[in-house]
Amino acid sequence: MNFPENLKYTKEHEWIRVEGNKAWIGVTDFAQSELGDIVFVEIQPHSGLLNQGAIFGTVEAVKTVSDLYMPVAGTIVEVNAALDGSPESVNQDPYGAGWMICVEMSDTAQLNDLMDAAVYSAMVGA
Amino acid sequence: MSEASLLKNTALTALHQELGAKMVPFAGYNMPVLYDNLIQEHLAVRQSVGVFDVSHMGEFIIRGPQAGALINALTTNDVGQLLPGKVQYSCMTNDQGGIVDDLLVYKFTENEYMLVVNASNIEKDWNWISRHNQHGCDLYNVSDEWSLLAVQGPKAAETVQKLTAVDLSAIPYYHFAFGSCAGISGVVISNTGYTGAGGFELYVKNEDARKLWDALFDAGSEFGIKPAGLGARDTLRLEKGFCLYGNDINDTTSPIEAGLGWITKFNKEFTHSAYHKQLKEQGPAKKLVGFEVVDKGIARQHYIIKDAHGNDIGEVTSGTMSPSLNKAIGMGYVGTAFSAPGSEIYVDVRGKLLLAKVVKFPFL
Numbered sequence: 001m002n003f004p005e006n007l008k009y010t011k012e013h014e015w016i017r018v019e020g021n022k023a024w025i026g027v028t029d030f031a032q033s034e035l036g037d038i039v040f041v042e043i044q045p046h047s048g049l050l051n052q053g054a055i056f057g058t059v060e061a062v063k064t065v066s067d068l069y070m071p072v073a074g075t076i077v078e079v080n081a082a083l084d085g086s087p088e089s090v091n092q093d094p095y096g097a098g099w100m101i102c103v104e105m106s107d108t109a110q111l112n113d114l115m116d117a118a119v120y121s122a123m124v125g126a
Numbered sequence: 127m128s129e130a131s132l133l134k135n136t137a138l139t140a141l142h143q144e145l146g147a148k149m150v151p152f153a154g155y156n157m158p159v160l161y162d163n164l165i166q167e168h169l170a171v172r173q174s175v176g177v178f179d180v181s182h183m184g185e186f187i188i189r190g191p192q193a194g195a196l197i198n199a200l201t202t203n204d205v206g207q208l209l210p211g212k213v214q215y216s217c218m219t220n221d222q223g224g225i226v227d228d229l230l231v232y233k234f235t236e237n238e239y240m241l242v243v244n245a246s247n248i249e250k251d252w253n254w255i256s257r258h259n260q261h262g263c264d265l266y267n268v269s270d271e272w273s274l275l276a277v278q279g280p281k282a283a284e285t286v287q288k289l290t291a292v293d294l295s296a297i298p299y300y301h302f303a304f305g306s307c308a309g310i311s312g313v314v315i316s317n318t319g320y321t322g323a324g325g326f327e328l329y330v331k332n333e334d335a336r337k338l339w340d341a342l343f344d345a346g347s348e349f350g351i352k353p354a355g356l357g358a359r360d361t362l363r364l365e366k367g368f369c370l371y372g373n374d375i376n377d378t379t380s381p382i383e384a385g386l387g388w389i390t391k392f393n394k395e396f397t398h399s400a401y402h403k404q405l406k407e408q409g410p411a412k413k414l415v416g417f418e419v420v421d422k423g424i425a426r427q428h429y430i431i432k433d434a435h436g437n438d439i440g441e442v443t444s445g446t447m448s449p450s451l452n453k454a455i456g457m458g459y460v461g462t463a464f465s466a467p468g469s470e471i472y473v474d475v476r477g478k479l480l481l482a483k484v485v486k487f488p489f490l
Binding site: 036037039040042058060062063065 | 159160163164165357360361422423424426446447449476
């Protein structure tokens with residue numbers, strides 16, 4: 001299983017890629033594999049700040065549904081609209097075309113709470 | 127002791143693990159939920175052929191001159207209509223107005239029948255039947271000795287036919303024959319299944335299961351035969367509106383409410399039949415319906431169903447995204463006033479009311 005070194009990970013299986021104050025967020029290779037065929041990604045409309053750990057959306061697979069959690073506090077500035085038409089991107093390319101939201105972080109210190117690739121990989125036993 | 131060590135294996139569990147299946151505990155068995163990709167397994171069955179290991183299902187043999195009478199007294203369908211070589215779908219009712227289990231009744235001979243029951247209910251059914259065996263029948267629970275492979279899909283018959291001299295075209299739907307298959311004698315070759323895709327279910331002794339599996343995959347290779355897991359089994363049955371015990375029917379639902387009036391015969395008596403007869407005559411207050419979700423989202427088991435004014439009118443019992451239709455479909459009980467096809471209902475999906483429309487079964 002693939003867990004890129006340049007990302008940080010949550011125990012709820014989100015990844016986050018940081019560029020300055022902005023961060024891109026999605027779910028990990030492990031998460032997509034556990035969920036199976038993903039059929040909807042639903043991002044709840046939010047205008048304000050979401051706390052670390054807040055639910056920002058849900059991902060529906062054929063057999064199951066799972067909530068999506070903010071790895072760090074922030075404001076959603078962009079949603080990956082392409083997932084509406086091709087939710088399977090999350091299965092096929094979880095760290096690329098399968099990204100879900102871009103946020104403006106309010107407290108980058110929270111990144112220290114997250115796991116690096118080695119720790120996350122050990123956690124999921126992959 | 128770990129939970130996994132309490133689980134029962136089928137004769138093929140090690141093989142599923144070798145094939146890379148994702149294993150889950152189901153009804154006390156360690157079962158493959160999917161091998162690689164649920165949608166591909168589902169579509170292989172709809173379009174060509176797939177094989178399910180459903181050896182967790184229970185099998186009881188009932189023998190004796192009164193075997194038919196015992197089964198007729200315990201089940202809703204009319205065993206008098208069964209001939210040797212025929213299979214009947216039926217329900218076993220309890221004395222509280224609900225269903226102990228749904229099952230298949232195979233008539234082997236005038237004095238010998240086989241009941242095929244849900245894995246989750248083997249013990250409950252066995253106790254129930256034993257307790258009501260006032261007919262002096264001999265009962266055998268052979269669930270742990272028999273394996274069951276379901277070969278399903280439009281290419282299933284062609285696949286199985288390569289392995290047997292029995293003319294499968296002479297076995298109509300819901301009929302069976304005993305025969306040799308893949309060099310194994312005494313196989314129950316049954317034109318039944320839980321997918322609506324056509325095909326055969328093959329009952330063999332555990333020690334022959336691997337031989338049969340390997341022969342099926344050789345025979346079906348030209349059709350791209352695939353192993354299929356319980357995940358695809360569930361989406362396939364749901365597309366056809368087949369009830370799943372524990373979801374759509376249970377100890378508290380009547381077959382009349384569940385749309386199983388067609389297997390509930392009142393030309394005879396069965397456990398608590400007067401209640402179900404009255405329910406049929408008066409019309410039940412709730413009915414099991416199929417629905418398509420119009421808005422974007424998927425209805426899941428236990429989600430609440432509401433009317434346009436937000437009043438609770440029922441509950442979802444099964445729901446999924448249909449891989450064949452690419453639509454969210456589901457089943458659930460609603461007040462009879464909302465049960466007609468075309469009725470608009472709303473499913474509470476995590477606080478959001480999604481519009482859904484009642485449709486006729488099957489979905490596909």
